[in-house]
Amino acid sequence: MQPRSRNTALLTAFAIATTLGVHARAQNSTEQPDKYVWLEDVSGEKSMAWVNAENERSAKVLQADPRFAVLSETALKVLESPTRLPTPNLVVGEIYNTWQDAQHVRGILRKTSMASYLTAQPDWHTVIDYDALAAKDNEKWVQKGLRCLYPGNSLCLVALSAGGEDAETLREFDLKTGNFVEGGFVLPKSKQEVTWVDKDTLLVSRDWGPGTLTQSGYPFVVKLWKRGQPLDQAKEVYRGTEADVSADASSLHDSKGHHAILFTRGVNFFEREVALDTPDGPKKISTPTKSEINGLLDGQIILTLNEDWKPEGSSTTLPQGSVVSLDLEAVRKDQVHLKPTIIFTPTTEEFAQEASITKDHLLLTTLDHVQGRAYVYTRDAKKDWTRKKIDIPDNLSVEIATTDNSSNQFFLETTGFLTPSSLLLGDAATATLKPAKTLPAQFDASNLIVEQLQATSKDGTKVPYFVVRHKDIKYDGSNPTLMGAYGGFQVSETPVYSGVLGKLWLERGGIYVMANIRGGGEFGPAWHEAGLKTHRQRIYDDFASVGQDLVTRKMTSPRRLGIVGGSNGGLLMGVEFTQHPEMWNAVVIQVPLLDMLGYEHIAAGASWVGEYGTITNPDERKFLASISPYNQLNPDTNYPEPLIFTTTKDDRVGPVHARKFAAKLEEFHKPFYYDEIIEGGHAAGANLKEQANTRAEQYTYLTRKLMD
Structure with a gap:
């Protein structure tokens, strides 16, 4: 959910007890009891039988479309292209890169020198083969990066996720020897944060047992763990509260030898309390709660x-x-x-x-x-x-x-x-x-242009948006148009080159629109705060205003206009689906939040109260009920036929929202497509082939709805 991604699709942008959520939702006499709580049993036999049946029903249409295979092959070719950029990670003068392709489905960690990296054909050396490791461990590992010791950065903790979950297993690895450290640090599966104090000491926040996780499902107890010491003998050094989002430690260093250990309490998603480690224990620093520490330079905390x-x-x-x-x-x-x-x-x-x-x-x-x-x-x-x-x-x-x-x-x-x-x-x-x-160019852009336009929202606010289109389109409302946005968590949406979007949509005659609506960070913290909690309708009005502006300009029409968003953007799609069903002919809802009266008890939902508000506050509860897509579905409304996508292994937002929303559509005899893959976590898939299939299915759907 949190995110730093510029793409509207599937941001890698995120539990109160179930009884609290269920009882709170049923207490208002105007609301019906939740019939689909049983779908909250994520891996239960009954839930998975429903998932498999819906997957099969949708696949018989979308994956049987002759265009699906072509789109999937095209997407995979883009995603596996040997000429795509190898994203660098600078570690003491050497370049490290994680790479996936047809031969390395789960990926490899590889390295080369700076001089070699700058050549056309770098001399890469494999450091970790995640496919081989997965086979050895009989586990579907998804790599989640390294957490390395400073200075020197040779000792690292390798983060491994089963199927893409946020919960990770950590194992110590020596970059110099290229081997896991025998008898080294190993931290079993948990949502956890770790920082190195020195080569023999870690500060760890994780699930230490009953009473050590917040209502959001994250750890709030930090312990000091020494090499060779049993994990259960680690010494507690800092503690947040169960009502926090999380608590952890971080280590700051600079090149002149300055060093500091900081402890952080995430009071909510946006507010944090910071303490400095001192000989007398952690001491709270009076920094503003809504601030972010970026690092240490020349003895200065940034x-x-x-x-x-x-x-x-x-x-x-x-x-x-x-x-x-x-x-x-x-x-x-x-x-x-x-x-x-x-x-x-x-x-x-x-x-x-x-x-x-x-x-x-x-x-x-x-x-x-x-x-x-x-x-x-x-x-x-x-x-x-x-x-x-x-x-x-x-x-x-x-x-x-x-x-x-x-x-x-x-x-x-x-x-x-x-x-x-x-x-x-x-x-x-x-x-x-x-x-x-x-x-290298991944699609033909010779006849395409980009323009930045603006719409006027309901309250008069000017909302900028980008349009990517053929330079000679006809303004007659006939152009198939796909519009996306995120609108939350101060995440900025900016232009990004996407070979998949280019090949599967733009090159085939589609228009793409990205809206810079409130809730994001494009115009600073105030742009985000304008849409917090009970002010959130502004975000949804902004998005609708951009859609209406496109129609007013006759760039497209409701018949040819589709929308797409993931995570918080999936919530945006759900709201637009229920509030303005007449405006869109296609709605792609990805890894979404949709049950906004129940979100606090689903997966890590309680951590986002700072963004959305809480049902324990009467005013906020009333507003959440008014926009909650799951609760606003109406059997008497004509909706467009949506495509709903999620993953079973998403332990951030979870698949529950998507399931329950689809089940209620089914109850109301409303058409929809549903796709829930197992792996991938809060993303489009755990490997490139899964990601290609996910995108092909979505563009097959969009082709049928907007181009046919």
Whole structure:
């Protein structure tokens, strides 16, 4: 759910006791008891029998369509292309990359030197073969990355997930020897966070047994675990509360030897309480609760503010969206009277997005009216922050691919709807870039253009959106159009190059629209906060206004207009499906939240109360009932025939929402397609073939609904 993805489809953008959810939902006499609680038994025999029957029924139509096989083959060719960009991870001068293809279904971790990486054919060396490991362990492992010791970064914890779940198994691995460490650290399956203190010590938050998980299903007890010590003898050093989202520890380092251990309580999804580890135990730091620590540079803690902040004893209020620094040694002496130094201040159009640390510099990306920008900040001899702008072309998104605090090298990735993604090697000391690798064109864009337009929402707010279309379309309402958005959790949606979208939709005559609705972070924290909790209808009005604007311009019509979204974007699709069924002829609802009166007890739902509100608050409960797609389904309404997609192994949002929504449609004799695959977690599939099939099924559906 949380996410940092720019694609509207399937963000890798997220339990109160079941009895509480069920009783609370039934207490209002205007609502009917929930008939489909039995589908909340995720792997139960009855539930899975229903899932298998619905899968089979839908596959007989969609996968039997002769276009499905062609689309699946085309998508797989794009996803497995040997020329796609090998995303770099800089680790002390070497480049690591995780790669999947036809020969490596579950993937390999491989490495090469910087010099070799910059050549057309790098000399890769396999470090971990996840297919071989899965076969050896008889487990369907999905790799979830490395968590490495600093400095040196040779000892790492390899994260392995069974089928793509958020719950992971961690095993110690030595990058120098290329082997798992015999007798090394092993942490059994759990939702867990781990940070290295030194080569023989970890700080671990995980399921320690009864009473150690929050209502969201995440750990809130942090323990210190020494090498060779039985796990059950680890010593507790920090504790949140059961009502928190989670609690964990992090370790900050910089190239000049400064080091700090921080403990964090996630009070809710957006607010956190931070404590500094001291000889006398953790001491709370008076940073604003809506802020994010980005790292440590030159003894300065880098902090992004998501709310206005007037520090204790200060007469100055720092605006939300600012990036500031705090002197670590000053914080050690006084955790209350903090004296931040401004690094970046937002404008009415430009807002910070990502911040990352190199050896001597801070790298910052921003959005300037949804245009990507990048800067290098440096702390000069007078302890002031200066900046240099990095030259990035307009109409491209920019993301930080990787930095390495042992050097000033970094990689940026630039991308656009029609511009193949490029990796640029940067030097933070000079704020310069040079081309490293560019993805070859994956579809014919010669007759396509991108334009940025805007719609006016119900309350008068201007909502920008991007359109990718053929340059010579007819404005007669006949163009098949697919529109997506996310609209939550301060996630910014920006242009991205997608070979699958290009081959399976744009090249075949479709239009693609991406709406920058409220709830996202495109215009800073305030753009997000405008749609929080009981204000959320603004988000749904924004989306509908873009759809109406497309029709008013005669770019498309309700007959030819389809919408797509995943996770929180799946909730958006469900709301638009129930509130404006007449506006769309196709609705793709992916890994969604849909039962908003019950979401708090489903999977990790309780962690998102900060975004959606809670049924324990009467006003918020009333609003949730008014927008909850599951509860708003009406047997007397004519709905478009949706495609609902989820995965059994999604332990973040869970498959329950999708199942119950489909079951109620079935009860009301409303047509729908349903697809629930087993693996994949909160995503489109655990491997490239599964992902290709998922996308092919969705574009087969969209073809039938919008192009035929």
